[in-house]
Amino acid sequence: MNNSPLILLAAGGTGGHLFPAEALGVELMKRGVRVRLVTDSRALRYSGLFSKDMIDVVPSETVRGRSPWSLARTGVTLAAGTAVAFTLMRRSTPAAVVGFGGYPTLPPLLAARLLGIPTVIHDSNAVLGRANRFLSRRVSAIATSLPGVLDQDPALAVKTTTTGTPMRPAILAAAAVPFAALDSAGPLRLLVVGGSQGARVMSDVVPSAIGRLEPQLWRRLVLVQQVREEDFSRVRATYDRLKIDAELAPFFSDLPARLASSHLVISRSGAGTVAELGAVGRPSILVPLPGSIDQDQFANAGVLARANGAIRIAQGDFTPDRLAAEISGLAAEPARLTAMAAGARTVGKLDAAERLADLVAKVAGIQD
Known part of the structure; x- marks a missing residue:
């Protein structure tokens, strides 16, 4: 497995972001691909697929206010996180980085772009979240859960695939x-x-x-x-x-x-x-x-x-x-x-994890 390709999954430390990342991770591992999770410290409490030795914590901060002090603090933290993620990726050399939304995805996705590593973002909402909206023009591909999310923006629509939301086994x-x-x-x-x-x-x-x-x-x-x-x-x-x-x-x-x-x-x-x-x-x-x-x-x-x-x-x-x-x-x-x-x-896609894994494999150049 050490010679198999590595995909980094970046997600905010809440269930809405982590559960789809876990479902994709399960599918990629079935295909012989290694996965690691890049997230914030909240995910250390998470008890799903990703054990602590599969998690890399990168500094991150959510925009919590519009005051100059708040914005400056967020900017400094995200810059520090991007530097940490840059070092992480130079060491681990992933084939691609996949983001699932939330501000903790910004540092790893920005670091991947600086290093020329292929990137994908996935958004579960009918409207892109703020972090994904910022990243959307900077990534290689976009996956959405629901149809028509980016139909009004031709530049983004052309690199968008509707995959659905990868589902946990109980669903x-x-x-x-x-x-x-x-x-x-x-x-x-x-x-x-x-x-x-x-x-x-x-x-x-x-x-x-x-x-x-x-x-x-x-x-x-x-x-x-x-x-x-x-x-x-x-x-x-x-x-x-x-x-x-x-x-x-x-x-x-x-x-x-x-x-x-x-x-x-x-x-x-x-x-x-x-x-x-x-x-x-x-x-x-x-x-x-x-x-x-x-x-x-x-x-x-x-x-x-x-x-x-x-x-x-x-x-x-x-x-x-x-x-x-x-x-x-x-x-x-x-x-x-x-x-x-x-x-x-008709809205649900039970094969969403497989669809998203196919897209990631294509972007990463690791298709069979």
Whole structure:
């Protein structure tokens, strides 16, 4: 293996960046390619494919403010990180460097460009993130998860390939479970999820919306909801009063399996969530996180909505009355849920890891 080509994977130290990098790493290793992860110190807590002896930590800093002092500090840290990455790459001589977004990708990708090493960036969102947007004109190739991301920029579109988001094994297993058509008299399985920024609005709106449903629908609901601990008692009290079959928890370790068993998902529309809904093929009501600079979640939800796989509701319109009307309408039209599941599946790409590995091999010149 020491003589086999090396691919460096650069990713920010969060799951949204690390999980696709891990999936690509697994596929490249199947092909006899060595991989290492270049990231920031947060990834040292990560317990997936990359053991500590496969990780190179490079100094990095996110732009956290617009003050001259903040910008100067970020610039100095990124410059120092680029110098460290430059030395790392001269020593390891990778065949290519692949970035998955986040500011920790800037130093290794910039160092690779200075050394003439082929580079690829992958972006899971329908709008390029700030780090990837900065790198986009400087890299050899761009991979996107969703179609049409760069169609309006011919110079970037020509070097862009839609690969999808490489998926972890649990999602691939969930994708093998067919959508179970809703029986008009049977249980309606509803999954409500939201990350640290999303769960509060779900706790505020969803229980009140459930309370507005017709009582005969209460008896059919099988509800699983992610709830922050500080919201737990009030959400539980509402469902207990309505006698709803509800399982509540701050975190579900088996979320892919629960996704597979659902008739309808209510969620934010982060890149990973949208990619997983497409891969598994489940209908959804998506509430984009408001206030982001790039409105990436709004754009992500739009991809599924245009495919007839989701209903996109802006947070300002996400009221108990609106949500209750949407749930009631879907429950009354089982065929529509089945059609939405099929529409969502058209967005998913289960072979994304293989597609991305093919692109990386081509750029690196290591194709069989």
